[in-house]
Amino acid sequence: MMEEDREGLLRVSAHTIRVTEAVRDGDSLTFIVISQKLSGSGEYHVARTHEDFEWLQQCLFSQEEVPGVLGVIFPPLPAKPHLNASTKVLKQLGFLVMGKEWCTYCKALEIYLQQVAANTRLNKNKCLENFLTSSDAPGQQRVRKSIFNRLSQAVEGLRKEGHKDVDDFFQTERDNNFTLTGCSKSATERFLDVVLTEQKLAVACGHLSTCLHLCVEQRDDGTAQAFSQICVKLSEVVDLMKKNFENVAENNLSTLGLGLDLETRYQEAKKEMLYRRTCKLVELETASKNAERAKPIRKAAMDDLKMKSEKEFDQISGVAKQEIARFHSVHVKLLHQALILWCEKQLETAKETSASYSQHLQAFKDLGE
Amino acid sequence: MLNSSLTYNVSVSGVFQRNPVAARTESFQPNTANGEEPADLFSEEDSGPAARSSNSPPGYKSSGVHSDDDSDLFAGVLSRNGFYCSFWKLLLFTHSFSLIQLEEDEVKDNFELDVAVTNPEKIGDGMNAYMAYKVSTVTTLPMFRNRTFSVWRRFSDFLGLYEKLSLKHSLNGCIIPPPPEKSVVGMTKVKVGKEDSSSADFVERRRAALERYLQRVVSHPSLLQDPDVREFLERDELPRAVSTQALSGAGFLKMINKASDAVNKMTIKINESDTWFDDKLQEVESEELQLRKLHTVVESLVNHRKELCGNTAVFAKSIAMLGTSEDNTALSRALSQLAEVEDKMEALHQAQAASDFFIFAELLADYIRLLGAVRGCFEQRMKAWQRWQESQSTLQKKREAEAKLLWANKPDKLQQAKEEITEWEGKVTQYERDFDRISVTVRKEVLRFEKEKSKDFKSQLVKYLESFLQSQQRLIKFWEAFLPEAKAIA
Numbered sequence A: 001m002m003e004e005d006r007e008g009l010l011r012v013s014a015h016t017i018r019v020t021e022a023v024r025d026g027d028s029l030t031f032i033v034i035s036q037k038l039s040g041s042g043e044y045h046v047a048r049t050h051e052d053f054e055w056l057q058q059c060l061f062s063q064e065e066v067p068g069v070l071g072v073i074f075p076p077l078p079a080k081p082h083l084n085a086s087t088k089v090l091k092q093l094g095f096l097v098m099g100k101e102w103c104t105y106c107k108a109l110e111i112y113l114q115q116v117a118a119n120t121r122l123n124k125n126k127c128l129e130n131f132l133t134s135s136d137a138p139g140q141q142r143v144r145k146s147i148f149n150r151l152s153q154a155v156e157g158l159r160k161e162g163h164k165d166v167d168d169f170f171q172t173e174r175d176n177n178f179t180l181t182g183c184s185k186s187a188t189e190r191f192l193d194v195v196l197t198e199q200k201l202a203v204a205c206g207h208l209s210t211c212l213h214l215c216v217e218q219r220d221d222g223t224a225q226a227f228s229q230i231c232v233k234l235s236e237v238v239d240l241m242k243k244n245f246e247n248v249a250e251n252n253l254s255t256l257g258l259g260l261d262l263e264t265r266y267q268e269a270k271k272e273m274l275y276r277r278t279c280k281l282v283e284l285e286t287a288s289k290n291a292e293r294a295k296p297i298r299k300a301a302m303d304d305l306k307m308k309s310e311k312e313f314d315q316i317s318g319v320a321k322q323e324i325a326r327f328h329s330v331h332v333k334l335l336h337q338a339l340i341l342w343c344e345k346q347l348e349t350a351k352e353t354s355a356s357y358s359q360h361l362q363a364f365k366d367l368g369e
Numbered sequence B: 001m002l003n004s005s006l007t008y009n010v011s012v013s014g015v016f017q018r019n020p021v022a023a024r025t026e027s028f029q030p031n032t033a034n035g036e037e038p039a040d041l042f043s044e045e046d047s048g049p050a051a052r053s054s055n056s057p058p059g060y061k062s063s064g065v066h067s068d069d070d071s072d073l074f075a076g077v078l079s080r081n082g083f084y085c086s087f088w089k090l091l092l093f094t095h096s097f098s099l100i101q102l103e104e105d106e107v108k109d110n111f112e113l114d115v116a117v118t119n120p121e122k123i124g125d126g127m128n129a130y131m132a133y134k135v136s137t138v139t140t141l142p143m144f145r146n147r148t149f150s151v152w153r154r155f156s157d158f159l160g161l162y163e164k165l166s167l168k169h170s171l172n173g174c175i176i177p178p179p180p181e182k183s184v185v186g187m188t189k190v191k192v193g194k195e196d197s198s199s200a201d202f203v204e205r206r207r208a209a210l211e212r213y214l215q216r217v218v219s220h221p222s223l224l225q226d227p228d229v230r231e232f233l234e235r236d237e238l239p240r241a242v243s244t245q246a247l248s249g250a251g252f253l254k255m256i257n258k259a260s261d262a263v264n265k266m267t268i269k270i271n272e273s274d275t276w277f278d279d280k281l282q283e284v285e286s287e288e289l290q291l292r293k294l295h296t297v298v299e300s301l302v303n304h305r306k307e308l309c310g311n312t313a314v315f316a317k318s319i320a321m322l323g324t325s326e327d328n329t330a331l332s333r334a335l336s337q338l339a340e341v342e343d344k345m346e347a348l349h350q351a352q353a354a355s356d357f358f359i360f361a362e363l364l365a366d367y368i369r370l371l372g373a374v375r376g377c378f379e380q381r382m383k384a385w386q387r388w389q390e391s392q393s394t395l396q397k398k399r400e401a402e403a404k405l406l407w408a409n410k411p412d413k414l415q416q417a418k419e420e421i422t423e424w425e426g427k428v429t430q431y432e433r434d435f436d437r438i439s440v441t442v443r444k445e446v447l448r449f450e451k452e453k454s455k456d457f458k459s460q461l462v463k464y465l466e467s468f469l470q471s472q473q474r475l476i477k478f479w480e481a482f483l484p485e486a487k488a489i490a
Helices: A002-008 A050-061 A087-097 A100-118 A126-133 A147-154 A168-214 A222-293 A296-366 B068-107 B155-172 B184-192 B197-219 B227-234 B249-264 B276-325 B329-408 B411-487
Strands: A018-025 A028-036 A043-049 B113-123 B130-139 B148-154
Touching: A018 A100, A028 A050, A028 A100, A028 A126, A043 A050, A043 A126, A050 A100, A050 A126, A087 A100, A087 A168, A087 A222, A100 A126, A100 A222, A168 A222, A168 A296, A168 B276, A222 A296, A222 B411, A296 B329, A296 B411, B113 B197, B130 B155, B130 B184, B130 B197, B130 B227, B148 B155, B148 B227, B155 B197, B155 B227, B155 B329, B155 B411, B184 B197, B197 B227, B197 B329, B276 B329, B276 B411, B329 B411
Parallel strands: none
Antiparallel strands: A018 A028, A028 A043, B113 B130, B130 B148
């Protein structure tokens, strides 16, 4: 069955999807999405804006025909990047907007697409295919109304999150998820503070270097020259420090920063799924009560409703269980990759800086010998 | 003692030879660029290079000025020749003498005395408490009783030393190293017994500053010879120094600025035939400004680093929490390891911030104060010039008064007038020679200061850079240790 699916539907292989760059076009960004044909005979190159991505996400949300679709943990789409936004808005977007030339943002979009394409419940959607392969921008097409809206309207006004679950497995998942969402959000924000301070340090080093250049004396004689040389050499070292801080900050945000940001958003996506299921549970319990208390005339109808609700709930729970299992391995993998990449990059930067410091220190010691 | 063979004719030339045999007579030129060793004009009694001991710089008695024996010879020959001679003599001395002395100092490169300030201890309680510091000396100089010895001193003792040295030597144009600043806030915290890191920082900062202060004092050849310095280092109990009020940082600067205001108000500006002093003073002033700017920037660097420390610590905690909440054991362990790595990095940042501060920022602060002291000795020279000018005008007035009396024919007052003239003639000569002396000293001191400054900066900055390198290498170790942990997540 798997092969059939793969053959008949998505013509690209999920893990080859790349978002290679962001092209600035006035006030908006266009992203280049490249993917390899499954047949191995070439590539698809398309240009997409954030509206196009939003369209895709809406398509996925509106898949009524997929049973238990509410139990799917939808890969989270990064928020729209504002080019000329206030610092507050930028800060909300956090790591994704801080990287050089939107690298980190592109990576986040890339992971989104890869995750959608790898999810068997999502990748059969024609919209995805369209998105990845069509040369026309799909963003203007009308989308069916998202099924989520209907559900949230139905159970509006009731606090569902704390509603006790009938299933221990899910209760545990909900509790853990609650903790993890809080922890990962906190860790992401703290890491953001670290990176911002590193950037501030880079700027301070720049000032120091400039200041040192101003100390260079105009006189020709020996002692003045000696002091000037010291100032110049020191400013070179300070420039090195500056570069180091910039690289460290860049490494931080493009690897671990991105990883933590993804983690946070994924935990939120899982939370939303669990919430949807809980809402369904409440609906089911309400329907059951109604069916019990129903007068004989209406009993059959109420029973029907209850049966329908029960079926949907079971489907959702079934899908949810699978999704959760998948989620566990995916999120571990993502964080794992982020940690390794982070460590490797920082190690490389540290070694480079150390070698440069060594050279400069020697040159400094040799001054005026 | 003046070399008896030297007479002050124009043909004497600036011949300064160590070897009295190879005497040369040339037209007067200071012997700068020839590469020949200029002889020492002020060699000791039993002249000749061999007799000179390597310990005490020749001609440098404790006050660094000419001995009194010289004065008579000079006074007799020179003052009668008037202004031109003074000018010539000024040129002679300021050019050549400073060069001789500079060479002398270069030869005497080995440090015969090392001093350290350690073991700060709180003595007493409450508002009467104070910090005592151990001052330890290791020396080969014969003027001390022992080779190694220690005494206990408190902050006011250091200030007292500065005051004594200032009184004695600043009039000569010496650059007296300024002591660390008073700090009421810092000391109150210590007295009150706050055991937090900020008062520990304060005490360490003060200890290091006192050590550097003493090291500068003892590396100054004339100050080292001062009996007060010897007493400070050696004597077990020092009488409590009083009236050290004026010597807080602000007070010190006020003193310098007051002097410079007085100079600016002088109506007769010194006519410097040699622009060296003007140029040098301008350089000193602009350098002080630059160092102040630099200091501000370095302080902001220190603050940002401290901020990074704080952020890193908080981040480490949040990662630790994330680690404990994680189900996957390998990931959980990796995150805990990460939290530990971040804790270590916080310690690194902390050490680096301390390095920024104690090595770099304090170096700059020291030199800002030292440049103030340099400006101070320029002011002293101006005051000496002023005194000389005023004495000359007083002499002129006395002479006019004498003339009037002659004309008015009052013989009894005439005698007094003549006595006053003689007195003032003496003063004019004295003040002129003082001015010459101080000019020479200032010049020499400034050159010495510049050399020391370059050396000081270089050695401190080498230490600073070494601390960077060390930091980086430790960082590499942390990352290398973490990598297998990260990879181990299945």
